[in-house]
Amino acid sequence: MRFRRPSPVVVDLVVVAVALFDIWVNVDPAEPVRLGCALGGAVALLLRRRLPLITFLLALPAVLVSDAAFATLAALYTLASLTRRRWLLAGCALAFTIADMAPWPAPKFDLSEPSTLITLSYTAATAAAPVFLGQLVQARRDLSLRLAEISEARDHERLLTAQTVLAKERAQLAREMHDVVSHQVSLIAVRAGALQVGTQDAEVKEAAATIRRLSVQTLDELRHMVSVLRAAGGRPTELTPQPSLAELERLVSGSGIEAELQPDLPDGLPPTVQRAVYRTVQEALTNVRKHAPGASARVRIHRQGGTVRVTVTNTAPTRPALPLPSAHYGLVGLRQRAALLGGTVTSGPTADGGYELRLELPAAGS
Template sequence: MSSRQPPGVLLDIGFVAIALADGWAHVGVEDQPQAYCALLGAVALLLRHRLPLTTFVLTLPTALVTDAVVAPMAALYTLSSLNRHRSLLGGCALAYAIIDFLPWPWSSLDATELSQTNNLFHLSYTLATAAAPVFLGQLVQARRELSLRLADISEAREQERLLTAQSVLAKERAQLAREMHDVVSHQVSLIAVQAGALQVSGRDAETRQAAATIRRLSVQTLEELRHMVGVLRASGSRPTELTPQPSLADLDHLVEASGIEAKLETDLPEELPPTVQRAVYRTVQEALTNVRKHAPGAAATVRVRHRDGILCATVANTAPTRPAVALPSAQNGLVGLAQRAELLGGTVTSGPTAQGGYELRLELPVERNR
């Protein structure tokens, strides 16, 4: 309902006031029976929404003994706007027309007057007056039903649009899963095989250790790829949890397996929200990956602290000792970390240090994410 429309109670009171004014204009104070009928018809309008037929019947005495028309016509309009039985509406309109046409008292009716031209015009006018609120009420009812029907159609179209979008998304997910399985997984498997061969045939310990690290990371990447392929192939048919999700308990293994010289310093409470733990883990993971890619030979320090409800994680590395090898990068890692932190109400800042290294800093409010 529009906010510009008056509330139903105020509208009913307005109709009652207009009906009282109409009765006051057509009934003298000394005519008590007519005044009571007019008052009854006006007050009965308060029941027009809950008991429309009863309200119309209570307004008929007003039309019979007075010339007031507001109460019976308002009651007839309300009955028509809420009722579908056209025979009932036609009968009520005819009853109102006849009662309004006949004089009161009925004993004063002269049968010869019905044949007079003026009375025929009067009867036609009365029938038209009775039919008008019925037609108007039916029109309002049809408009209301049409509005509801249009709302249902809009909802159905929106649902159809969502289903279509989900179908398109499912196809894209399935295609992406095939590409990951057929191309990416195959190439990572080849990397793992070649690294394994190098680990066996390497002539020095440093080469074999590097090959072992490459093979371990390749195997771990394959496992994650297989899990992601399974998630994508689910295609939204059922909720799929990306398990297992990392936590702060996995930081030690992450730092040890990073392939660089790194140390971990933590001072954390025992219980932290899972979302905060995952954010810290992914931030440290991305930072260590960047150190390995862009700062060869650098050492890194990972510090995770909790002070005054704020969890702070920093990853700082020293200056590189060797030139970095150009590797493909979409430059989306830091952007993704910043977006993840923003969703949790935190911030991510990064930049070079005075010693020639680089530092990434994550701050997250803990209590907000519980």
């Protein structure tokens, strides 16, 4: 039986209940200031998922005036599991340590006493525990996301490999049909035509005409089948529409990342130029998703004089990228495609830690 995780609302209510129990054990109801600060920290835990830092700040006074520390520790754990700012976590842990070591209204903080140093070490360790636990949960969450992305990428790669093998087999079959079968059927049609012209026998003439007609029909069907197989094998034919600029919006919206498209191109660009632009944007967005997790991208396409310019820029990644297997052929293929059309592809990092890929092509193609 698979364990079902409780809903976040139930978890939050349980955390608040534990914080109230901590107040009931450690705070005297006859002290309204201490009781009010402790209750405020416990109630603030309801905001910990949306406003973790504010929740910690609201719960911190409870540690300063009382011994009810659970709410503050829970808020510190939530903050550590949601933020990536290490300096903020260090400051919050230090604030908890100071508040716990210097209780209000009569702080006692004498470092000359050995017992004070022992208490300080214990309090600092208590503050560090939820920080480390929260960072561990955050790392586990990031790792789960990356593993899901890797699994999706492998499935996609496996599908592409299967499609490539199938395309090669179909292309080979198309060549065999064109070079062997079509040639032999053509010979049959020619010989049948010669027999039809050369014979005087009416029955033989009719049979030859039938053979010739059926051979011509078979040739037409073979040509159609060859064109279908070549189209399935990756040949650019009318049966396999190649990507154009009209499909860029769907490509960007379905890229799986936050991307903005800024197209400014006239109609009538050659199909080869449109395909090169499409493939460049496709490869750039794939690289952003693979090597810059959490980054956003901007795709700008415009025509300046007789040159089409494409710029794909992404921001710095928000999560560390895991090393993935790659043959590094993507950019090489883009450069080769651009060179065949008389253009260039350049790429490199940006000043803010992102990356930029630029394509320049003659608008008329090559």
